[in-house]
Amino acid sequence: MFGQKKTTSTDTTVMSLDETRIPKHVAIIMDGNGRWAQKRHLPRVAGHKEGMNTVKKVTIAASHLGIKVLTLYAFSTENWKRSDNEVNYLMQLPVDFFDTFVPDLVKENVRVNVMGYTEQLPQKTQRAVRNAIADTADCTGMVLNFALNYGGQAEIVTAVQKIAQKVVDGEQQIADITTKTVDDALMTGSLAPYNNPDLLIRTSGEERISNFLLWQIAYSELVFTDGYWPDFDDAELRRCIHEFQQRDRRFGGVKQKK
Ligand code: IPE
Numbered sequence: 306m307f308g309q310k311k312t313t314s315t316d317t318t319v320m321s322l323d324e325t326r327i328p329k330h331v332a333i334i335m336d337g338n339g340r341w342a343q344k345r346h347l348p349r350v351a352g353h354k355e356g357m358n359t360v361k362k363v364t365i366a367a368s369h370l371g372i373k374v375l376t377l378y379a380f381s382t383e384n385w386k387r388s389d390n391e392v393n394y395l396m397q398l399p400v401d402f403f404d405t406f407v408p409d410l411v412k413e414n415v416r417v418n419v420m421g422y423t424e425q426l427p428q429k430t431q432r433a434v435r436n437a438i439a440d441t442a443d444c445t446g447m448v449l450n451f452a453l454n455y456g457g458q459a460e461i462v463t464a465v466q467k468i469a470q471k472v473v474d475g476e477q478q479i480a481d482i483t484t485k486t487v488d489d490a491l492m493t494g495s496l497a498p499y500n501n502p503d504l505l506i507r508t509s510g511e512e513r514i515s516n517f518l519l520w521q522i523a524y525s526e527l528v529f530t531d532g533y534w535p536d537f538d539d540a541e542l543r544r545c546i547h548e549f550q551q552r553d554r555r556f557g558g559v560k561q562k563k
Pocket residue numbers: 335336337338339340341379380381384395509
């Protein structure tokens with residue numbers, strides 16, 4: 306349909322992509338696990354389990370496409386509001402994920418990074434994250450960047466505190482604070498030069514940001530898909546990238562001559 310904004314998961318065409326214009330940093334708000342399970346009369350956590358398998362498949366697909374950074378929103382600073390049962394399950398998932406998947410990540414040359422307030426996670430989750438980061442530290446391919454207990458507003462507050470402390474310590478002049486100072490102080494600072502997503506995808510039909518990368522998406526292309534995260538796959542990722550490649554990124558300038 307002309308002007309159609311959403312990609313559809315019923316479309317089975319394998320999208321041919323312009324290999325020279327693959328987005329370097331792709332971020333995904335993986336949403337709809339609970340509804341995927343509810344639709345099947347399963348407990349919500351069954352959706353999270355299936356969603357974990359989707360993460361594995363999509364990670365490999367993204368790496369093969371030549372994406373440099375794949376950022377996945379796995380747990381927000383607001384997700385603690387959920388039932389103890391669901392939160393406990395979500396805290397166990399990284400343990401299971403890395404236990405079973407780190408050898409594949411090493412084989413794929415994928416390096417794990419985690420951004421978020423990890424010190425608030427249970428010890429077992431912290432340990433799993435620490436080990437995965439250490440075990441993949443020498444990988445030089447795609448960075449698989451998990452946002453775990455991450456919130457965009459909290460991240461900005463922490464960055465402001467860091468910068469203010471430098472001012473107090475005499476290491477930073479107020480007049481010299483630039484967008485680069487903020488870029489560096491955010492949790493994505495270590496991803497340089499790919500701090501900001503080129504493409505942000507959200508599954509499940511919701512069209513909001515839910516406190517994900519607020520500063521970093523200033524010029525990201527946003528793609529919303531209707532399917533639930535457990536049903537997302539390689540073909541859907543390609544459709545999202547195809548949609549990205551149709552966009553004219555102007556960054557405030559004028560339309561590029563084709
Ligand atoms: C996304 O799926 C996973 C997390 C937020 C951890 P949801 O659990 O939000 O699924 P819905 O949105 O309730 O369907």
